[in-house]
Amino acid sequence: MPEITLVQAVNDALKEEMRADDDVVVLGEDVGVNGGVFRCTADLVDEFGEERVIDTPLSESGIIGAAIGMALYGLKPVPEIQFADFIWPAFDQITSEMAKMRYRSGGQFTCPMVVRTPYGGGIRGGHYHSQSPEAYFTHTSGLTVVVPSDPYDAKGLLKAAIRSPDPVIFLEPKRIYRAPKQDVPADDDYVVEIGKAAVRREGTDFTITCYGAMVEVAMKACALAAEKGWEGEVLDLRTLVPLDEQALIASVTKTGRLVTLQEAPKFSGYSSELSAIVAEKAIDVLEAPIRRVAGFDVPFPFTLEHVYMPHAERVLKAVEDVMTF
Amino acid sequence: MPEITLVQAVNDALKEEMRADDDVVVLGEDVGVNGGVFRCTADLVDEFGEERVIDTPLSESGIIGAAIGMALYGLKPVPEIQFADFIWPAFDQITSEMAKMRYRSGGQFTCPMVVRTPYGGGIRGGHYHSQSPEAYFTHTSGLTVVVPSDPYDAKGLLKAAIRSPDPVIFLEPKRIYRAPKQDVPADDDYVVEIGKAAVRREGTDFTITCYGAMVEVAMKACALAAEKGWEGEVLDLRTLVPLDEQALIASVTKTGRLVTLQEAPKFSGYSSELSAIVAEKAIDVLEAPIRRVAGFDVPFPFTLEHVYMPHAERVLKAVEDVMTF
């Protein structure tokens, strides 16, 4: 198995699916000869031509709207939004159209497509190259929302997403686009099932939920906690919708303590849903309050990014809170 | 004090503020001679002229974007989005621009403006004339989010919103636009403070959080519960951001049981934040799981709307759950 980065994993997944299925097309800004500003679509235009790897005009609603029209006709478009922060002009197409098409037409028209976009902080991108918008999508009925945390999953989940009959929002944690490398199957049939969380570290004392670039942070925090004699379980959600609720409840039932971790601002964030589910369905197993570690409720800053971003020591504080409650 | 509807309360608030301050302007689709499709801006154009009551082209990003440009220059625009379901084309202007302007410019430029829009179900409007989008806004740092539940508050809160130095999303529950009427002060100085919840019914056994048209439903549910000997407290949040957290914690501390109520789909909805706050800060006062009553996680239906919408009997079931846990 080749050792590759997350960028390469995305690129490989696209190549394999495009080879296997002529209906798969890629479109977006700078995805053609430039190969994407992060190189996720590198070389695709050479192999598949300008008809299937389309450099579009500068319009996100255009990209998603055109992709919807393609999907309705039977193609499987994989549009790229250059940065998740620029997805808002397309939000109407996503929420009003893509997400509701199957439902509103009684299943007559469907939108099998994957909206890929790099998201998250850690690259000194300031307000508009750093945001984590997952909560907006997870509240939108009809969308599948996937966030890989390493090259292995990125490839397998993207391939599964492209084969899905439903529209998928595929959020790529750009902070870990290039590191660390990982062995990833080169097998065409290799996919990672959508809707299943992964236990990245087993533990008995507390659970940390996380996804994307925060998985690494959670792992580090658990290493620090272990020094204090507390064994944490790290649950990488991987798919935010549909959530692997069973895995969540099982882990919290086992540990009795929950810390949720996300980069996005805290208020009304995705992790609040996890708290709500546990408070609704498993409150009796809790031995401590549910602590949330998240971005602050401010626009993503530039110079103070390193303060903004959740880091292992901050997570450890939360772990201490729940362990010493 | 005159007895008026919520529509009239909005209209009165606009008139009073426009009389008091020449910088207040109204813009949107059909707000002029037509007086708004719900009549909220009726007669304004007669009194204030076409320059201050502007019928715009059919573009929501245009309406909000132009309003931002006016606000930056010193006006106090009150744009209307005809239905909240049509706000998405403007979502980029709202999240990327309006919400972040003060922060990103170091306070040099600000957007004092109020985005008014009717929201919510109960009028047989189907997918696109019924949705409750509050969660998308409450997750966006920089936005104040206000939802009145009766004419009295509608007028007082809208006047306060127009005087606020910050951008406000003002969601008007269209189901109760015309009923019931209420005595509302005609006094120019009358405002209702933003950021304060109201206890609509005192109770000792459980708390229901709600806002907008759901307040009425919560009240009915409490009446039903009272027949069973359970006294509910109804907390009308009124302002979703900044949340009156003290009032929430105080009520739950008093009752020990929480049912959250919203029309919007449940998953990643606003009420999940309430659960998360309580599970983080007041879990030890809870005597039962936190039950959420909300819309189902499907696009808003047409024929089956009456099944979709939370009603008092459904809330009562949740109350039974927490009372008999």
Added chain:
Amino acid sequence: MSQDLLQVISESGKALKGKKPGLSADELVGMYRSMLQTRLLDERMINLQRQGRIGFYVPSTGEEAAQVGTAMAFEAQDWVYPSYRVPGLFLQRGVPIDKMVANCFGNEADLCLGRQMPVHYAFAEQHLVSISSPIGTHIIQAAGTAMAQKLKGDDGITAVMFGDGGTSSNDFHSGMNFAGVARAPCVFLCTNNQWAISVPQEKQTASETFAIKAAAYGMPGIRVDGNDVLAVYDATKKAAERARAGDGPTLLELLTYRRGPHSSSDDPTRYRGNQADSWMAKDPILRFRKYLENQDLWSEAQEAELQTELKAEINAAVKKGESAPQPSLETMFTDVFANVPPFLREQYEQLVRDEGTGHEPDPDAAFPL
């Protein structure tokens, strides 16, 4: 707004010199049939709405030529993105009228399973794409479908219908721009009925005409008398042929007038006087009927017979539509995803457990716009 209008029939129903319809007698009569059917359906549905038997309706009286003339220009394999104000396009394209009526009742026979408001049709079999309420969103989707047709080397083209108000939408801009750059086989059909609810065209745009907007996207823009069904057909056919030949997209402006209210919830007397009256005389159905009569293709007797037939058909459809039951409770939870995921199944099961399946409709609810 200036610029010449393309016409084939004079306003008094005479064939204009040198203009040929290029259609057989049967085809011409068929088009007349669809136009009349549209008008009668309109009248009946508005009536039902006033009686509270359906919740909402969008009349299109006076705009029938723009609907039927365009529809006639497309082939079976073509894809069409309709607007909410084109029932005649559906009828001319062969959609069974009872299926349209079922949609207005939102019953279990509605192909959309009562999930949307009336007139938000979707008919996959006829390649008539699902209508939604947000204005303009389908314009860029049409461009995408046309790009897909080109990419696949298929013979079909795509057409999209929208109003004067729709040209202000974001997706008009991206749709026109994407199609222009891709030279996609797409026909953009702007029905300029001069109003967007209460907003007149002068407040919608300062451009001289709507057709001229094509220049911004490197495609031809043509202004057509939208009350002349043969002019509409002719211009649309040429644009469709141009697209099919690989020569790229075209924008047509079909000039007409919205004679009725915007919808069953609208009261146009609030914002315009009796301007509509002057357009009564320009009725597209009357004009076409006179033309057919002038060509000896139509008679008073035929008219009477057709009216009777069409009304009976509509009556039958209404009867059927009104008596059909509402969609089952499960349909609220299916089709959100291809398969119902566990969390939705749980919501459904809890609902049935707590409340049973016998939810009666709410008689008080009514759509206010």
Added chain:
Amino acid sequence: MSQDLLQVISESGKALKGKKPGLSADELVGMYRSMLQTRLLDERMINLQRQGRIGFYVPSTGEEAAQVGTAMAFEAQDWVYPSYRVPGLFLQRGVPIDKMVANCFGNEADLCLGRQMPVHYAFAEQHLVSISSPIGTHIIQAAGTAMAQKLKGDDGITAVMFGDGGTSSNDFHSGMNFAGVARAPCVFLCTNNQWAISVPQEKQTASETFAIKAAAYGMPGIRVDGNDVLAVYDATKKAAERARAGDGPTLLELLTYRRGPHSSSDDPTRYRGNQADSWMAKDPILRFRKYLENQDLWSEAQEAELQTELKAEINAAVKKGESAPQPSLETMFTDVFANVPPFLREQYEQLVRDEGTGHEPDPDAAFPL
């Protein structure tokens, strides 16, 4: 793309027959100063970026005429919405260079308090509105400001700068449309540098020129040689006067070329050969310098002196910018709202309690685009 280009100076720096700049010698030399200052600042900042001393930069080499010529045409009371590629506009409009450099360091002296990436300036004193990254959003805001100026009866006008790529954005469409309908005093300035990152203008639009897009909004569109600072000034001044006189908006296309990379993160060799080379000869600064020399307004000695002066000024600004401390921790929580609400105060206090205030910058972080 066809259509004539407006010029005042020939490509070889000669005054074209019958064209007068309408500016004093001091003003002309002042413009030259701003152009050179822009170029030198550019070179220095790119250098700093390469050395890792600032995180990001957007060069504008070759586009100085479009920045300075436009800026010269506005009055102090006018409002300008800049793009991220117009440092010369800031300089010509009187923004202190050390304030711009402070922004690039994101230090506590930055008026934006280090909250945005470099070059995302905001200078309220000069009515230079806050720049954000999303392309096009400011175009409709400019229309709104112009509408406000008209409504208040103020003398000012509004100008807005954007690129060829920006014309595809939603907010270009609404901005042009709103301003057209309102006859707002707005000047739309499209710097067509022929590229949007790697996307060439032919893939951006099929329209014949960018100027022609004005027709879709009922306003004049004029194509200008964007490397001719006096042509840019002349056209902008006329458009501004037209707006000020109440005659409505104008669209100008300023044709130039993006000679460098899109930004410090971009490698243009990936998508274009050495096309840029042919534009080296058309350098706007050289062209204007030749013109000034031809008019006996400039000499080799003056040039040397000015270069020395400007470099020293930049050096001083960099020194000051680099040594200033980063913004305080509180600044992360202020200005979200006019007043810090309790829940943000709580977040701040918890942060200080748990982690203190001594957060050192992360040396590994770098902006990849």
